[in-house]
Amino acid sequence: xxSFDLFGYHLLNQFAGxxxxxxxxxxxxxxxxxxxxxxxFVIAWFTLPKADTDYRHALLVMGxxxxxxxxxxxxxxxxxxxxxxxxxxxxxxxxxxIPHSVDASFPSDHASGSFGFAAGSWNKAPFxxxxxxxxxxxxxxxxxxxxxxxxxxDVLASVIIGVVSAKIAWxxxxxxxxxxxxxxxxxxxxxxxxxxxx
Numbered sequence: 001x002x003s004f005d006l007f008g009y010h011l012l013n014q015f016a017g018x019x020x021x022x023x024x025x026x027x028x029x030x031x032x033x034x035x036x037x038x039x040x041f042v043i044a045w046f047t048l049p050k051a052d053t054d055y056r057h058a059l060l061v062m063g064x065x066x067x068x069x070x071x072x073x074x075x076x077x078x079x080x081x082x083x084x085x086x087x088x089x090x091x092x093x094x095x096x097x098i099p100h101s102v103d104a105s106f107p108s109d110h111a112s113g114s115f116g117f118a119a120g121s122w123n124k125a126p127f128x129x130x131x132x133x134x135x136x137x138x139x140x141x142x143x144x145x146x147x148x149x150x151x152x153x154d155v156l157a158s159v160i161i162g163v164v165s166a167k168i169a170w171x172x173x174x175x176x177x178x179x180x181x182x183x184x185x186x187x188x189x190x191x192x193x194x195x196x197x198x
Contacts, residue, residue: 004153120166
């Protein structure tokens with residue numbers, strides 16, 4: 001453990017356990033990021049204009065970015081095991097708001113996946129998609145430290161992993177265009193939309 005992690009961890013975690021309503025909110029973001037992102041993906045898929053096939057392809061690449069980030073996490077955590085704060089720190093010096101296993105702390109799966117999704121949307125999706133995915137990613141990263149289950153550098157490294165994953169996913173995105181086209185056909189979007197004579 002280093003001084004930056006200790007300072008940053010206590011800076012956020014010191015507020016945990018003092019305001020019940022805020023604890024509930026932060027615990028919710030820390031635990032249910034996947035469900036929230038699934039909801040955002042569904043909302044985006046069905047509310048984007050039917051003609052916007054490129055935006056829907058962006059949703060596919062965003063999903064792949066998050067998955068790739070989790071693959072990187074799996075590799076990293078198997079190479080280097082870092083204990084979680086509640087394992088390392090003396091009892092009474094922190095507040096753990098949510099239950100968690102004692103698996104590897106570095107990097108954060110929640111934050112890596114979140115920033116994979118978010119970074120995959122940057123400059124590729126409508127503003128409301130970029131904004132909502134990025135805001136949620138920031139909240140998730142903060143919440144994972146606030147609730148006591150991650151060090152600050154766990155989530156900071158996850159930001160980098162998410163962004164790199166998004167860059168890679170967009171580099172190889174043409175490979176997955178047939179899957180986007182298949183989805184367009186199934187849902188009758190783009191050139192498959194009813195009434196489209198093209």
